[in-house]
């Protein structure tokens with residue numbers, strides 16, 4: 001089965017784009033380390049190795065919060081996908097955690113970080129189990145032209161997920177951070193482009209000319225179906241990677257910008273914004289007196305690639321802050337990222353699906369409301385959260 005709509009088969013081609021300006025420090029490639037990659041900013045501190053032991057100790061001593069996942073939590077709806085490539089607006093559907101399906105005006109159909117399995121972990125056996133159902137399965141998504149992966153953590157990159165997509169949509173192209181191409185090839189996926197921060201590509205999704213029979217069968221000639229164009233950018237964010245205990249930092253992480261059909265979207269991926277040290281209980285780490293350094297990449301993204309019609313920004317998996325702030329934004333950090341990257345509207349993600357950290361499962365949207373109020377931004381209509389499976393238009 002190919003990527004089809006009303007019977008027309010489409011094929012995707014990738015071309016190197018004419019280079020647009022980038023920040024002065026981009027060419028220095030300071031995120032390339034001797035072995036693998038690094039976060040080249042003061043806003044990052046690697047606390048990751050301590051986390052597992054400390055989490056366990058907190059659990060054993062009763063110090064850590066164990067989030068209650070008893071239903072009802074986040075509502076889950078069966079998503080409604082458009083039956084054709086036609087839509088006047090940009091349409092974003094949240095499929096849980098960091099997975100979004102985007103339908104662009106002009107016809108492009110893409111998925112970000114598709115993980116629809118029960119568990120996020122090796123072999124679908126280890127790792128946390130969903131507390132909300134997946135709203136659909138890969139087989140329910142009618143058209144997938146391209147998949148964008150932010151990094152290789154199991155809650156963002158699933159072997160069964162990407163291999164099923166490649167099987168059902170043989171023309172689908174996978175865009176991945178540097179260092180991930182060989183993993184995809186080992187999975188039997190050949191249509192892969194890996195990119196470094198600030199790399200750009202032009203993609204064209206063309207009605208195929210060599211599948212005449214199937215095209216005629218639908219009554220729509222391939223020659224009358226318009227070509228779909230998009231510009232994509234792989235951009236920085238603050239995170240870390242690993243799929244095993246032995247490959248930390250060996251592949252890159254990042255965020256994506258996609259412009260197609262007159263709409264621009266920024267997918268932040270999985271990211272931190274600052275590193276917050278251990279503070280006395282009850283202390284507000286966003287109090288300006290602290291002034292912890294922030295990740296400068298987001299202002300650069302806004303300046304060089306913004307503004308964006310829509311930002312998809314993580315708001316969950318943040319507590320406790322001294323353990324998770326460097327790799328995961330909290331809702332207040334998320335509003336900073338929203339403003340730095342010059343997004344006009346945003347939807348939250350990276351919550352409501354698996355318990356990865358200690359905050360209560362319904363806390364992220366509440367904290368987002370409080371943060372928006374502190375920024376004098378409207379509580380609704382600008383940076384929203386959806387139900388799982390819900391679509392919003394922009």
Ligand SMILES: [Zn+2]
Pocket residue numbers: 151153156239240270
């Ligand atoms: Zn991650």
